[in-house]
Amino acid sequence: MYYYTKAELLRYVLSVSLMVFSTITFGQTQSVVDSLNSVRSQLISNGQSTSEVDMLLHQSGNNPSCIIHQPDNFTFTFVSYRPLGDSQREEKVNLRLKSHYSYVNVIDFSDDFTSVRINCNEQLTPVIINELVSHFGYNGYEIH
Numbered sequence: 001m002y003y004y005t006k007a008e009l010l011r012y013v014l015s016v017s018l019m020v021f022s023t024i025t026f027g028q029t030q031s032v033v034d035s036l037n038s039v040r041s042q043l044i045s046n047g048q049s050t051s052e053v054d055m056l057l058h059q060s061g062n063n064p065s066c067i068i069h070q071p072d073n074f075t076f077t078f079v080s081y082r083p084l085g086d087s088q089r090e091e092k093v094n095l096r097l098k099s100h101y102s103y104v105n106v107i108d109f110s111d112d113f114t115s116v117r118i119n120c121n122e123q124l125t126p127v128i129i130n131e132l133v134s135h136f137g138y139n140g141y142e143i144h
Contacts, residue, residue: 033062040064044144054081058137066138073124074105077117082135084113097135103128 040053044067054064059079070076084090090109098104103122109115118132133141 012114019080021095033057036060036062044141044142049079051079051081058082063137066130066133066136066141067144068133068141070124070143074121075117075119076124076129077115078133078136078141079115082137084109086113093135097132101128101131 036053036057040050040057040116043050043053048063050067057064064081066078068076068078087109089109090113094104097107103120105119105121108117108119110117116136120128122128129141
């Protein structure tokens with residue numbers, strides 16, 4: 001049953017993605033964005049990755065919200081829907097964000113460059129989190 005549901009959901013995501021790509025040149029319809037957001041909500045509630053749907057939302061000009069995990073008041077992590085690059089990009093991101101935001105201690109990419117951990121020297125606020133996740137292509141955030 002689990003694999004059938006996962007296969008059906010993936011089939012739906014792929015059909016919606018075809019609609020998105022076919023409507024990009026003619027303007028984005030709100031119903032497609034609503035459908036993608038609906039699929040995204042289902043994936044979140046099932047604890048599944050939203051990376052593919054997030055990329056489709058981004059490509060249609062509707063950046064998704066970032067799903068963060070906040071283990072303490074100074075650190076949060078998230079999985080990026082876009083490729084993060086390599087260790088050189090990690091270093092550049094650290095330098096750029098540290099120069100713009102005095103409250104950033106460190107930004108760590110995971111070994112496989114799919115997730116990000118950000119640690120700050122000030123207590124996290126919604127404004128701080130929004131500023132930081134916007135640099136990774138997100139529009140706001142959700143804590144899960």
